[in-house]
Amino acid sequence: MTEKTPDVSDAYALDTPKAARQLYAGWAKSYDDSFANARAYLLPDLTARAFAQAGGCGPVLDVGAGTGLCGVALSGLRVTPVDATDISPDMLAQALRKDVYRDVIEADLNVGIPVPRQSYAGVVSSGTFTHGHLGPEVLPAILRVARSGAWFALSVNAAHYEEGGFATAFDRLLRGQWITNLSLPEVRIYGEDAEGAHRNDTALIAVFQKV
Known part of the structure; x- marks a missing residue:
């Protein structure tokens, strides 16, 4: 029997870090073709562009980098250097093949990112703050690794934004004066010709600056 290729519904149903590692271990090699290309996945490029347009610069940490699609977009915009972090070593192995990252860091953001404080001048994340993945509880860990004045562009699935707090x-x-200049442009996650139950999903790209 041919094993079913995972899809976005499987990803949205994840409930533990172990389940995430298992899903992406089996999906990593085919992810770009079976998902990103097949669905005209727009979000990595739109997130990278929002970061660059805000004035973001390197060194950048790509959080939940997956196979490196946002890193490729940043490279195309001449935003370098970029490091990648992800919970899946298999996805990071695919990201390394794209030759756009200075370094890769395997990490569970619920535990933290094993780098010194204030290591980065910018942080991006595309497709990680969504159903079955991460919520706002990891924002302090991400802020920790950024310098004062660092720009962020974090995509958040629009439905997850509402339900996830x-x-x-x-x-x-904002009230604690940890961040400033927050904007939340809404974008399509997939191209207009995409098919499937989630073809019309949107994301908010949280663009802000660390104080």
Whole structure:
């Protein structure tokens, strides 16, 4: 029997870090063709562009980098150097093949990122803050690795933004003067010709600056 290729519904149903590692171990090699190309996955490029347009610069940490699609987009915009972090070593292995990352860091963001404080002048994340993945509770760990003045561009699935408590989290960070200049442009995640149950899903790209 041919093993079923994972899809976005499987990813949205994840409930533990172990399940995430298992899913992406079996999906890593085919991810770009079976998902990103097949669905005209726009989000990595749009996230990278939002970061660059805000004035973001390197060194950048790509959080939940997967196979490196956002890193490729950043490279095309001449934003370098970029490091990648992801929970899946198999996805990071594919990202390395694209030859756009200075380094890769295997990490569970719920535990933390094993790099010194203030290591990065910018942080991006595409497709990681979504159903079955990460919520706003990891924002402090991401802020920790960024320098004062660092720009962020973090895509958040629009439905997950509402149900996951991101509005409250960002409001708390603004009131606490941890971040400033927050904007939330809404974009399509997939191209207009995409098919499937999630073809019309949108994301908010949280663009902000660390104080």
